[in-house]
Amino acid sequence: MNQAGFPLLSLITWLPLLGGAVILSLRGDEDVIAANARWAALWTSLIVFALSLLLWSEFDSSEAGFQFVENVPWLPEFGVGYRMGVDGISVLFVLLSTLLTPICILASWEAVRKNVREYMLVFLVLETMMVGTFCALDFVVFYMFFEGVLIPMYLIIGIWGGPRRVYSAFKFFLYTLAGSVLMLLALLAMWHSAGTADISVLLHTQFPTNMQYWLFLAFLASFAVKVPMWPVHTWLPDAHVEAPTAGSVILAGVLLKMGAYGFLRFSVPMLPQASAYFAPLIYALSVVAVIYTSLVALAQTDMKKLIAYSSVAHMAVVTIGIFTFNIQGIDGALFQMLSHGIVSGALFLCVGVIYDRMHTREIARYGGLAERMPAYAVTFMLFTLASIGLPGTAGFVGEVLVLFGSFKVNFWLSLLGGSGMILGACYMLYLYRRVIFGRLTRADLQSILDLSPREIALFAPLVLLTLWMGVYPSSFTHFFENSVSAMVVQHRAAIEGTSRAAARASFPLASRMVVPVAQNVVH
Amino acid sequence: MNWFLALPEIVLALSGLGILLLGVIKRDDATQICSMLTIAAFVLCGVLIAGSALGTAYEGQFFADPISVFAKLLILAAGALSILLSFDFNERGHIARFEFPVLVLFAILGMTMMVSAGNMMSLYLGLELQSLSIYVLAAFARDDLRSSEAGLKYFVLGALASGLLLYGISLVYGFSGSMDFGGIAHALVDPAAVSPGVIVGIVFIITGLAFKVAAVPFHMWTPDVYEGAPTPVTAFFATAPKVAAMVLFARVMMGPFGHAHGQWQALIEIISIASMVLGALAAIGQTNIKRLMAYSSIGHMGYVLIGIACGNAAGLRSVLIYLVVYVFMNLGTFAVILAMRRRGEAVETIADLAGLGRNDPALALAMTVFMFSMAGIPPLSGFFGKLYVFLAAVQSGLWGLAVIGVLTSVVGAFYYLRIIKVMYFDEPGLAFDRRAPSLSVVAAATGVFTTFFFLLPAPVLNAAEAAAKVLFG
Numbered sequence: 001m002n003q004a005g006f007p008l009l010s011l012i013t014w015l016p017l018l019g020g021a022v023i024l025s026l027r028g029d030e031d032v033i034a035a036n037a038r039w040a041a042l043w044t045s046l047i048v049f050a051l052s053l054l055l056w057s058e059f060d061s062s063e064a065g066f067q068f069v070e071n072v073p074w075l076p077e078f079g080v081g082y083r084m085g086v087d088g089i090s091v092l093f094v095l096l097s098t099l100l101t102p103i104c105i106l107a108s109w110e111a112v113r114k115n116v117r118e119y120m121l122v123f124l125v126l127e128t129m130m131v132g133t134f135c136a137l138d139f140v141v142f143y144m145f146f147e148g149v150l151i152p153m154y155l156i157i158g159i160w161g162g163p164r165r166v167y168s169a170f171k172f173f174l175y176t177l178a179g180s181v182l183m184l185l186a187l188l189a190m191w192h193s194a195g196t197a198d199i200s201v202l203l204h205t206q207f208p209t210n211m212q213y214w215l216f217l218a219f220l221a222s223f224a225v226k227v228p229m230w231p232v233h234t235w236l237p238d239a240h241v242e243a244p245t246a247g248s249v250i251l252a253g254v255l256l257k258m259g260a261y262g263f264l265r266f267s268v269p270m271l272p273q274a275s276a277y278f279a280p281l282i283y284a285l286s287v288v289a290v291i292y293t294s295l296v297a298l299a300q301t302d303m304k305k306l307i308a309y310s311s312v313a314h315m316a317v318v319t320i321g322i323f324t325f326n327i328q329g330i331d332g333a334l335f336q337m338l339s340h341g342i343v344s345g346a347l348f349l350c351v352g353v354i355y356d357r358m359h360t361r362e363i364a365r366y367g368g369l370a371e372r373m374p375a376y377a378v379t380f381m382l383f384t385l386a387s388i389g390l391p392g393t394a395g396f397v398g399e400v401l402v403l404f405g406s407f408k409v410n411f412w413l414s415l416l417g418g419s420g421m422i423l424g425a426c427y428m429l430y431l432y433r434r435v436i437f438g439r440l441t442r443a444d445l446q447s448i449l450d451l452s453p454r455e456i457a458l459f460a461p462l463v464l465l466t467l468w469m470g471v472y473p474s475s476f477t478h479f480f481e482n483s484v485s486a487m488v489v490q491h492r493a494a495i496e497g498t499s500r501a502a503a504r505a506s507f508p509l510a511s512r513m514v515v516p517v518a519q520n521v522v523h
Numbered sequence: 524m525n526w527f528l529a530l531p532e533i534v535l536a537l538s539g540l541g542i543l544l545l546g547v548i549k550r551d552d553a554t555q556i557c558s559m560l561t562i563a564a565f566v567l568c569g570v571l572i573a574g575s576a577l578g579t580a581y582e583g584q585f586f587a588d589p590i591s592v593f594a595k596l597l598i599l600a601a602g603a604l605s606i607l608l609s610f611d612f613n614e615r616g617h618i619a620r621f622e623f624p625v626l627v628l629f630a631i632l633g634m635t636m637m638v639s640a641g642n643m644m645s646l647y648l649g650l651e652l653q654s655l656s657i658y659v660l661a662a663f664a665r666d667d668l669r670s671s672e673a674g675l676k677y678f679v680l681g682a683l684a685s686g687l688l689l690y691g692i693s694l695v696y697g698f699s700g701s702m703d704f705g706g707i708a709h710a711l712v713d714p715a716a717v718s719p720g721v722i723v724g725i726v727f728i729i730t731g732l733a734f735k736v737a738a739v740p741f742h743m744w745t746p747d748v749y750e751g752a753p754t755p756v757t758a759f760f761a762t763a764p765k766v767a768a769m770v771l772f773a774r775v776m777m778g779p780f781g782h783a784h785g786q787w788q789a790l791i792e793i794i795s796i797a798s799m800v801l802g803a804l805a806a807i808g809q810t811n812i813k814r815l816m817a818y819s820s821i822g823h824m825g826y827v828l829i830g831i832a833c834g835n836a837a838g839l840r841s842v843l844i845y846l847v848v849y850v851f852m853n854l855g856t857f858a859v860i861l862a863m864r865r866r867g868e869a870v871e872t873i874a875d876l877a878g879l880g881r882n883d884p885a886l887a888l889a890m891t892v893f894m895f896s897m898a899g900i901p902p903l904s905g906f907f908g909k910l911y912v913f914l915a916a917v918q919s920g921l922w923g924l925a926v927i928g929v930l931t932s933v934v935g936a937f938y939y940l941r942i943i944k945v946m947y948f949d950e951p952g953l954a955f956d957r958r959a960p961s962l963s964v965v966a967a968a969t970g971v972f973t974t975f976f977f978l979l980p981a982p983v984l985n986a987a988e989a990a991a992k993v994l995f996g
Contacts, residue, residue, distance in 0.1 A: 075981065075984065115880075140910075144901035144902045147900060147901045147906075154940070159880075169944070169948075173940060174940075177898075177936055178933045182926075184913065185925050185929055188913055188917040192914065
């Protein structure tokens with residue numbers, strides 16, 4: 001058994017479903033059901049969050065391997081088991097998921113009036129799938145959770161979304177599915193080749209280099225859509241715009257991280273040679289994404305769309321960081337993922353606050369909100385600055401670490417990747433000026449109300465975390481430092497192994513490409 | 524001679540005759556009692572099969588092995604559930620006659636013979652017994668023009684397929700000198716020495732069997748027959764005969780023709796790819812849900828054919844697993860389709876499902892489960908069907924099939940999602956009539972199976988594994 005003494009991860013994963021069962025069993029007239037469903041969902045998610053805090057406190061950050069491991073035979077003759085466990089890389093994402101879920105439920109308290117019971121049920125199912133994705137230590141189990149996320153998210157966008165919800169829901173589902181099924185094939189190939197689907201074994205399995213290239217491309221198809229990387233990012237703005245506020249928060253906060261997590265969990269450690277070989281491709285796509293989507297964000301007239309494009313740019317910084325293969329880069333990428341999860345989630349909540357009041361996300365419809373909503377203006381400002389990467393906020397640490405990491409690889413990569421911070425400042429401050437400053441001229445804005453106590457409760461933990469992560473980042477980085485350095489060491493060893501082998505020929509194309517990159521990486 | 528091995532079939536045949544007799548003798552309406560007795564006969568037969576010994580009987584013409592046991596239990600379950608589904612529909616459609624369950628019973632008897640066949644002759648007899656019963660069933664609503672058309676169409680095309688099959692059998696017999704599966708296998712041990720005549724015969728046999736499983740390009744009858752036949756009959760068509768024909772297909776290809784794998788593999792691959800692609804693309808434009816299910820089943824048969832194309836133990840295993848999953852999610856879907864009734868009239872366009880999520884959340888939830896499962900989304904059972912098929916393809920190095928398979932499953936997901944969209948996202952239409960309890964039972968049972976298959980897949984997997992060992996010991 002693990003150090004918690006009981007299957008903690010399974011409890012965190014499956015407890016939301018229990019809450020869902022409770023919600024399903026509610027009886028009464030519609031208002032009663034709605035009210036009870038809200039409370040049941042909130043309590044379930046709070047209890048889950050409390051349990052995950054136990055994970056936070058019990059987690060031994062000096063240990064690089066997997067902890068809280070559970071292993072139940074499931075299909076033993078196929079080498080598949082129900083294996084759960086977290087290491088430094090995944091543990092904080094579990095916490096991020098369990099933190100954002102109660103916030104989302106609270107954010108939907110009044111905004112969702114239609115089919116409340118189903119809404120809460122679907123959200124709890126979504127929580128199970130998200131947590132499960134980060135905890136799974138078996139490929140098949142991972143894939144089930146990873147793909148299972150599509151079902152609740154499709155319904156959230158499609159049922160409770162905006163006017164073009166059907167189009168967006170389909171686009172989201174089919175894009176993601178198309179990528180994932182290719183990953184499924186890669187998964188099957190690895191399963192077949194290694195004889196087990198145990199991730200902790202696969203992490204130390206050496207796959208033939210030729211095979212790695214194909215596996216990497218298949219993984220890329222899946223994770224690039226999920227991250228999303230340019231040019232397969234187009235589903236994201238649509239999905240964000242049409243999703244209800246809470247759906248956007250989860251989408252930006254957790255779902256995008258699944259792609260980057262996939263790179264870190266599978267592509268980089270399991271396919272080191274292919275990762276090094278394809279790293280220039282990733283750099284190129286990421287740099288394009290940083291610059292292009294930032295410029296696109298600048299031109300948006302819809303607040304959610306703007307933040308959605310900014311997410312693409314921020315996640316591109318994450319992919320750059322991951323593929324620098326050095327400690328700073330990967331640490332930075334992880335930190336950036338966490339801070340982006342909180343900050344962009346909070347930004348979508350900020351949009352949600354005024355959307356609930358005015359029912360429009362058109363930037364031009366606002367202006368001068370500082371006059372009527374001082375508390376809101378301060379909150380929005382904090383998250384705007386955090387998104388830009390102001391020192392002292394969460395956004396700064398991750399970006400700077402990634403820049404350090406990428407500087408070791410290539411000066412131009414660092415320069416172009418870093419341009420995202422400047423462009424980010426442009427579009428975010430421009431957005432802020434148009435919404436908050438200026439004169440309050442529109443008649444319907446005259447009576448707009450400032451944050452309600454519920455909304456303050458919503459933002460308080462996020463504000464606190466943003467500052468905490470900015471001021472004292474090592475209370476978060478120490479979780480993953482050991483796991484990351486172990487991964488980097490393993491990656492270098494693998495690359496050095498091949499570059500020696502490659503020098504002895506046999507993979508003419510591979511040796512030509514891998515060696516220079518590998519040298520860049522190592523030094 | 525070990526005739527005892529065929530005891531379940533003998534019992535089934537005798538009870539079929541008994542039920543027929545009862546139906547004729549009984550003056551008043553005997554449908555109810557005959558249906559019940561048929562289901563009871565299926566259960567009895569199932570128990571006998573599960574408990575009977577394994578072996579070969581009638582000079583190698585009849586196999587009782589794990590493959591046939593697996594397939595027969597599945598076929599009987601599909602038959603019993605189909606009869607359960609027919610109660611309410613036949614009653615309301617004024618086609619409730621006692622012949623219905625009897626015909627289903629004889630069709631099932633034919634199917635059990637098919638999956639037990641160890642000789643081209645017993646294969647053909649089983650197939651014909653099944654087909655003849657099924658032609659009549661297709662035209663069972665004899666006052667309905669569409670149903671009669673479906674029956675006739677099915678009969679003409681089915682007879683053609685049987686002819687092709689028979690021609691193929693005669694060629695194989697002529698050139699290999701044997702009707703017996705073992706004898707044919709022995710004659711083909713050295714693929715290089717196989718005469719072209721046998722290969723032509725194999726092609727004809729593949730053609731005939733592809734007709735029966737409705738694989739492209741021999742699928743043309745399917746949409747019309749599915750649409751025209753009474754819905755419970757369609758539900759039956761989509762399940763039990765598919766299982767029987769597919770298992771037979773797998774056994775024939777991997778058993779007697781197993782050594783010639785290299786010769787027929789490309790053919791099966793082409794059929795499989797064509798079925799998957801057509802099943803995915805042609806279904807998109809459909810507005811009638813029964814036609815949609817026809818194309819969906821064509822697509823599913825394409826996936827099953829991947830397993831046959833592999834031609835090894837992993838392939839056979841995946842075929843069997845896929846069929847189990849397929850049968851239950853299909854029957855569940857048809858239970859929902861049968862519940863689509865407004866003011867006593869059956870409705871069958873997809874648009875009629877609009878707002879089901881509001882009007883009947885339980886039924887909509889069941890349908891959602893089936894649709895996501897058909898699309899192959901985990902953790903539902905449909906995912907596992909696809910998982911094992913693709914695993915077999917990857918293990919056998921059939922990358923082309925695997926890649927096309929997963930991509931068509933994405934296209935297929937589109938039309939399954941469309942049904943969910945209509946149920947939940949569109950504005951509600953009129954509510955359906957109260958659904959019959961029998962439909963609720965079937966939908967609930969298959970829904971539970973589809974949803975929770977992932978918790979306990981071991982029994983099905985182990986049985987399929989054991990069955991696969993028969994041909995690849």
